[in-house]
Amino acid sequence: MSATVHGGIGQSLGRKEDARFIRGKGNYVDDIQLPGMLYLDFTRSPYAHAKITGIHPENALKIPGVLAVVTGKDLDAAKLAWMPTLMSDTQMVLPIDTVKFQGQEVVAVVAENRYAAADGAAAVDIDYDPLPVVTDPVKALQPDSPLVRPDKEKKSNHIWHWETGDKAGTDDLLKKSEVVVHQDLYIPRINVSSIETCGCVAQFDAMGRLTVWMTTQAPHAIRTVFALVAGLPEQSIRIISPDIGGGFGGKVPVYPGYVVAVVAALKTGHPVKWVETRMNNLMSSSFARDYHISADIGCTKDGKLTALKVKTIADHGYADAAANPSKFPAGLFHIITGSYPFQKAFVEVDGVYTNKPPGGIAYRCSFRVTEAAYSIERLIDEIARKVGMDPAEFRMKNFIPPEAFPFQSALGWTYDSGNYAGALKLAMKMIDYPALRREQAERRKKGEFMGIGISSFTEIVGAGPSHTFDILGIKMFESCEIRIHPTGKVMARFGTKAQGQGHETTYSQILATELGIPAENISIEEGDTDTAPYGLGTYASRSTPTAGAAAAVAARKIREKAQKIAAHLLEVSPDDIEWKDYKFQVKGVPEKSKTMADVAFAAYTNPAPGVEPGLEAVDYYDPPNMTYPFGSYICVVDIDKGTGQVKVRRFVAVDDCGTIINPMIVDGQIHGGLNMGLAPALYEQITYDENGNIRGNSFLDYLVPTSMESPHWETGKTTTPSPHHPIGAKGVGESPTVGAPAAIVNAVIDALSPLGVTNIDIPIYPWKVWQVLHDKGVT
Amino acid sequence: MASTAIPRLTSPLPIKGAARRIHVTINEVDFDMAVEDRTLLVHFLRDVLGLTGTHIGCDTTHCGACTVLLDGKPVKSCTVLAVQVDGRKIRTVEGLETGGKLHPVQDGFAAEHGLQCGFCTPGMMMTAVALLAKNPNPSEDEIRRAISGNLCRCTGYMNIVKAIQHAAKTQGGKS
Numbered sequence: 001m002s003a004t005v006h007g008g009i010g011q012s013l014g015r016k017e018d019a020r021f022i023r024g025k026g027n028y029v030d031d032i033q034l035p036g037m038l039y040l041d042f043t044r045s046p047y048a049h050a051k052i053t054g055i056h057p058e059n060a061l062k063i064p065g066v067l068a069v070v071t072g073k074d075l076d077a078a079k080l081a082w083m084p085t086l087m088s089d090t091q092m093v094l095p096i097d098t099v100k101f102q103g104q105e106v107v108a109v110v111a112e113n114r115y116a117a118a119d120g121a122a123a124v125d126i127d128y129d130p131l132p133v134v135t136d137p138v139k140a141l142q143p144d145s146p147l148v149r150p151d152k153e154k155k156s157n158h159i160w161h162w163e164t165g166d167k168a169g170t171d172d173l174l175k176k177s178e179v180v181v182h183q184d185l186y187i188p189r190i191n192v193s194s195i196e197t198c199g200c201v202a203q204f205d206a207m208g209r210l211t212v213w214m215t216t217q218a219p220h221a222i223r224t225v226f227a228l229v230a231g232l233p234e235q236s237i238r239i240i241s242p243d244i245g246g247g248f249g250g251k252v253p254v255y256p257g258y259v260v261a262v263v264a265a266l267k268t269g270h271p272v273k274w275v276e277t278r279m280n281n282l283m284s285s286s287f288a289r290d291y292h293i294s295a296d297i298g299c300t301k302d303g304k305l306t307a308l309k310v311k312t313i314a315d316h317g318y319a320d321a322a323a324n325p326s327k328f329p330a331g332l333f334h335i336i337t338g339s340y341p342f343q344k345a346f347v348e349v350d351g352v353y354t355n356k357p358p359g360g361i362a363y364r365c366s367f368r369v370t371e372a373a374y375s376i377e378r379l380i381d382e383i384a385r386k387v388g389m390d391p392a393e394f395r396m397k398n399f400i401p402p403e404a405f406p407f408q409s410a411l412g413w414t415y416d417s418g419n420y421a422g423a424l425k426l427a428m429k430m431i432d433y434p435a436l437r438r439e440q441a442e443r444r445k446k447g448e449f450m451g452i453g454i455s456s457f458t459e460i461v462g463a464g465p466s467h468t469f470d471i472l473g474i475k476m477f478e479s480c481e482i483r484i485h486p487t488g489k490v491m492a493r494f495g496t497k498a499q500g501q502g503h504e505t506t507y508s509q510i511l512a513t514e515l516g517i518p519a520e521n522i523s524i525e526e527g528d529t530d531t532a533p534y535g536l537g538t539y540a541s542r543s544t545p546t547a548g549a550a551a552a553v554a555a556r557k558i559r560e561k562a563q564k565i566a567a568h569l570l571e572v573s574p575d576d577i578e579w580k581d582y583k584f585q586v587k588g589v590p591e592k593s594k595t596m597a598d599v600a601f602a603a604y605t606n607p608a609p610g611v612e613p614g615l616e617a618v619d620y621y622d623p624p625n626m627t628y629p630f631g632s633y634i635c636v637v638d639i640d641k642g643t644g645q646v647k648v649r650r651f652v653a654v655d656d657c658g659t660i661i662n663p664m665i666v667d668g669q670i671h672g673g674l675n676m677g678l679a680p681a682l683y684e685q686i687t688y689d690e691n692g693n694i695r696g697n698s699f700l701d702y703l704v705p706t707s708m709e710s711p712h713w714e715t716g717k718t719t720t721p722s723p724h725h726p727i728g729a730k731g732v733g734e735s736p737t738v739g740a741p742a743a744i745v746n747a748v749i750d751a752l753s754p755l756g757v758t759n760i761d762i763p764i765y766p767w768k769v770w771q772v773l774h775d776k777g778v779t
Numbered sequence: 780m781a782s783t784a785i786p787r788l789t790s791p792l793p794i795k796g797a798a799r800r801i802h803v804t805i806n807e808v809d810f811d812m813a814v815e816d817r818t819l820l821v822h823f824l825r826d827v828l829g830l831t832g833t834h835i836g837c838d839t840t841h842c843g844a845c846t847v848l849l850d851g852k853p854v855k856s857c858t859v860l861a862v863q864v865d866g867r868k869i870r871t872v873e874g875l876e877t878g879g880k881l882h883p884v885q886d887g888f889a890a891e892h893g894l895q896c897g898f899c900t901p902g903m904m905m906t907a908v909a910l911l912a913k914n915p916n917p918s919e920d921e922i923r924r925a926i927s928g929n930l931c932r933c934t935g936y937m938n939i940v941k942a943i944q945h946a947a948k949t950q951g952g953k954s
Contacts, residue, residue, distance in 0.1 A: 024832015245898025500896030
């Protein structure tokens with residue numbers, strides 16, 4: 001029997017984090033109370049587009065407890081009224097003269113407590129002169145459209161054009177293809193709605209040093225942005241990301257509240273807290289998607305895929321405040337060729353301004369991978385239907401075969417590893433696909449609407465290799481620093497920051513395996529820029545591919561040094577030592593061995609001659625490639641003919657994320673991700689009327705799935721390790737959010753396909769289905 | 780005896796408006812304090828008493844992060860005024876662990892990975908405690924119905940259901 005280490009890779013180790021969370025002892029931003037702390041609230045714009053003609057704070061300042069107001073003009077005096085976005089655009093901290101969306105922060109009120117701050121915000125009088133509004137990006141591109149950003153040199157709502165692939169070759173091949181399907185798809189604006197909203201506490205100490213406790217997924221990047229924007233020396237800024245109540249990408253951007261809290265702390269000399277209400281959050285923070293897609297896909301008459309062409313209009317609201325790698329304004333949307341070897345492909349995206357809050361940020365998928373996976377998996381179903389093939393058979397016929405990896409996609413990505421047919425086969429077996437098709441045929445005879453939907457997605461995570469990936473010039477490496485103390489106990493720090501993913505547990509497991517030290521003897525710390533090594537943070541499923549790799553590499557650096565110390569202790573040459581069964585052994589003499597704990601003690605008490613004392617290492621890991629997790633999902637739905645309601649009867653998810661560090665945590669990530677795939681498919685959307693009024697700024701109108709909507713998820717696994725990752729792992733948190741929507745929508749369309757239905761735009765509300773059934777004479 | 784955090788003595792919610800005294804028992808500790816009429820129970824617990832385990836997720840009674848037990852029944856403390864709990868008993872997440880022993884629901888959530896970011900967890904657990912007190916052996920459907928007023932964005936609810944089933948089993952069908 002081979003040796004094991006407690007809490008090593010592959011074990012369903014219970015989470016270390018839970019000890020505090022189940023006792024209500026987590027430490028979230030709003031839990032932080034400092035002596036003399038003040039509260040910040042905002043007066044927000046009732047208009048989507050208007051000139052500010054007067055600001056009257058007098059009534060607010062009369063309210064007991066209200067101490068100060070901050071306006072855009074105040075900030076402008078310090079050149080802080082505008083701030084850069086991570087996409088090299090600009091957005092307002094507070095407006096000087098014009099508001100751009102309903103709910104925009106206009107005046108900040110600082111008060112002794114949160115009630116007085118809210119009273120003050122309600123009492124500020126602001127005069128507005130309403131301006132014409134545009135909320136539709138297609139209309140925004142017309143020459144007579146209201147101009148959203150007259151501050152820009154380019155007097156148009158068009159922000160940027162981005163394209164990749166072979167346009168002429170794709171057009172030519174589509175023309176020659178025997179079967180072509182055109183499909184328009186709208187992927188609406190949604191909000192991540194983590195249960196904790198955004199907030200911060202800002203404090204200056206007597207030395208002028210700034211500490212900000214902040215709901216941020218990327219504390220180091222924020223520190224650098226603050227240094228660049230505010231001109232503070234970077235060593236005088238400390239960003240602490242305490243426990244975070246869900247992130248999903250919504251806590252990557254810099255929001256006006258953070259900046260104003262810092263300004264207010266400076267202005268008042270007191271610590272200042274800002275925490276959004278849910279309504280604030282749903283009106284102004286972090287919107288995802290809003291992609292208007294128009295696609296053509298071609299194949300031969302016997303169902304072999306040929307070419308793919310995609311044109312997209314991306315509604316970014318009034319600022320491009322996304323957090324994509326700088327080279328990719330449309331993120332990694334060009335993963336859209338998915339699991340298939342297209343001969344030719346072409347993608348173009350145009351970014352557009354409208355009178356809405358900044359959009360295109362994230363929803364458990366930062367880089368437009370969901371938009372891509374949803375599109376290709378919907379298109380595959382439609383073209384399979386057109387050639388008269390079963391969607392599973394069509395996929396099997398077209399998948400990139402396992403022996404083709406590493407595989408170069410038509411749009412330039414090099415997929416590291418995959419076995420797409422293996423995942424689909426397992427999903428079909430788990431759900432008994434042939435039996436379902438037989439049942440469906442029976443039900444169709446009875447006039448019932450049952451649908452089966454497949455999605456065989458390919459993900460792209462782990463940004464990313466420095467030759468391609470940076471944010472504002474900072475390369476997207478990730479870091480780990482390990483210190484082994486004399487008693488063999490470990491403290492490891494990372495540049496990432498978990499928001500529920502369980503890094504304290506899984507990073508310990510990687511280190512346990514690499515160092516031969518039980519996981520309970522390893523502490524993990526993240527989120528404090530004073531102590532953690534620099535890193536780009538946690539989003540886009542990058543932590544395991546990047547920081548997880550840094551952990552393994554840093555541990556191996558430690559092993560290299562430790563081997564010399566072990567040789568000294570065992571009185572042999574380092575070349576005669578091998579690392580085996582989690583110990584340093586004299587080759588061929590397993591009874592002569594030293595543990596890592598023995599070596600750690602010696603590193604401080606009896607270091608080898610010529611070897612520096614101590615046992616520490618740091619690694620800044622620049623991944624050689626992205627990782628490409630994948631999976632196959634099958635969803636079964638039943639549609640109520642009378643109401644149009646879609647009921648998810650079963651959902652089988654087979655995921656392959658390479659080497660699994662903690663099966664329990666991976667399953668949990670998949671359940672949660674599936675729920676956030678179900679949500680936009682059937683329930684969630686933020687809409688605006690033509691005046692830019694938001695319709696959906698509470699959980700009454702914005703339908704986050706409850707335990708009643710969420711089905712009993714069934715999960716399965718295949719394991720295809722990443723060949724370039726030190727432990728063979730890939731990311732997993734986003735995969736289910738990326739893969740699930742198409743499976744659900746494909747199931748609904750499959751159910752309705754006998755009526756000739758080829759698409760219903762998400763979210764598929766009951767009324768939309770009812771309308772279709774009614775129009776077709778069914779209901 | 781409940782292992783309750785020592786309450787904060789100075790109040791960051793100064794009494795400036797109309798106020799009245801309330802007597803309330805929180806996690807088996809008696810409090811006799813003045814509160815402003817409009818102070819919400821959740822702010823009284825968090826900002827005045829320092830019991831920050833009860834969270835605020837929406838302020839409109841939809842998300843359930845602020846769920847506490849009021850005389851044994853789950854209520855959303857963001858829409859209860861502190862003055863309304865005069866003379867009554869409150870139990871929060873801080874009152875679940877007794878005598879250094881975790882409540883079976885706390886054990887269940889840890890054992891079944893029923894939490895990720897931990898933000899909805901206290902409210903979710905309080906709802907579960909109330910359910911099991913009333914129905915010691917709930918079915919999956921009964922559990923899903925009971926927690927449908929508590930939103931979770933991380934878990935997809937599967938492991939929360941399992942966690943509550945786990946707690947029901949360890950309680951041996953006793954509340």
